[in-house]
Amino acid sequence: EVQLVESGGGVGQSGGSLRLSCAASGFTFSNYSMNWVRQAPGKGLEWVSYISSVTNTVFYADSVKGRFTISRDNAKNSLYLQIDSLRDEDTAVYYCARPYANGGQTYWYFDLWGRGTLVTVSS
Amino acid sequence: SYELTQPPSVSVSPGQTARITCSADALAKQYVYWYQQKPGQAPILVIYKDSERPSGIPERFSGSSSGTTVTLIISGVQAEDEADYSCQSADSSGSVIFGGGTKLTVL
Numbered sequence: 001e002v003q004l005v006e007s008g009g010g011v012g013q014s015g016g017s018l019r020l021s022c023a024a025s026g027f028t029f030s031n032y033s034m035n036w037v038r039q040a041p042g043k044g045l046e047w048v049s050y051i052s053s054v055t056n057t058v059f060y061a062d063s064v065k066g067r068f069t070i071s072r073d074n075a076k077n078s079l080y081l082q083i084d085s086l087r088d089e090d091t092a093v094y095y096c097a098r099p100y101a102n103g104g105q106t107y108w109y110f111d112l113w114g115r116g117t118l119v120t121v122s123s
Numbered sequence: 124s125y126e127l128t129q130p131p132s133v134s135v136s137p138g139q140t141a142r143i144t145c146s147a148d149a150l151a152k153q154y155v156y157w158y159q160q161k162p163g164q165a166p167i168l169v170i171y172k173d174s175e176r177p178s179g180i181p182e183r184f185s186g187s188s189s190g191t192t193v194t195l196i197i198s199g200v201q202a203e204d205e206a207d208y209s210c211q212s213a214d215s216s217g218s219v220i221f222g223g224g225t226k227l228t229v230l
Contacts, residue, residue: 004165035219045158045166045209047219059217095165108213109156111177113165 002026002112004096009117012086020117022079022096030054030074033099033106036081038092039116048094049081063089086121093118125214127155127222134228141197143225145210148191153212155193157186160207160224169208170195197227205229 008020022034036048049070050059058070069082079096093116100111128146135141145155157170168177173193174186183198197204210222 037219037221044223045211045221047221050219061218097166100168100171108217108219109154109168109171109211110158110166111168113167115163115165 004098004112004114006094006096006114006117009094009119011120011122012083014086014088014121014123016086017082017084018086018119020081020083020094020119022081022114024077024079024096024098027098027112029072029077032101034072034079035097035099035110036068036070036079037095037097037110037113038090038119039095040089040092043092045095046092051079083119086119088121088123090119091121125153125212125218125220127210127212127220129208129210129222129225131223132226132228134230135200136230137202138199141195141200141204141227143195143197143208143227144192145195145222146192147212153214155186155188156211157195158209158211159204160209161205166209200227200229202229 005023012018033052035050038048039045051070067085071080095116096114097110098112100107126148154172158166159169160166169180169184170186173188185196187194207224207226209224213219
């Protein structure tokens, strides 16, 4: 089955750290760039970060730049998000999302999402 | 920065047509994509490139575009369509942007 499964969420102290993971299965993970998207309680979706398939080119939303680090291990079919210096506004469900790709081209929308993992920042 | 604006809520009776708008504030509108999200579930892509429907999505889901406004249209709404719907685009630099989401209530 083609799926993404996030883990690693929980309660983190303000100023602390958490590491989220996303396990991919059912498709050739190394062929796809990947993204993290989050959703704060009662709010809309917010794109957080991107990592390319092989070269590890990365991009971050301005709201997380300098605090979040995206990485991947293609041998383990896994995507990661290291969250440091936790802030109250980081409280959200974090989704990993695969962009649609066809014919060697990647498009800026997502055809596969995980169910998400909840991060709650406690002050 | 590029922003997408959606109404917070839309209500329709079963069998009616629901229309959810997504307005862009940029003159050069990029393609818009729509996701359906039910509580506790992963978002599902229901429309891509303004009006294209992915395989497996019911034909009652469609999209239209006029100027800088894109509309998700659900014809013959069913109870199972009750969900949050979010539009998404990307600005000229490739930054992904989401609308605030619209809660569709089936009365």
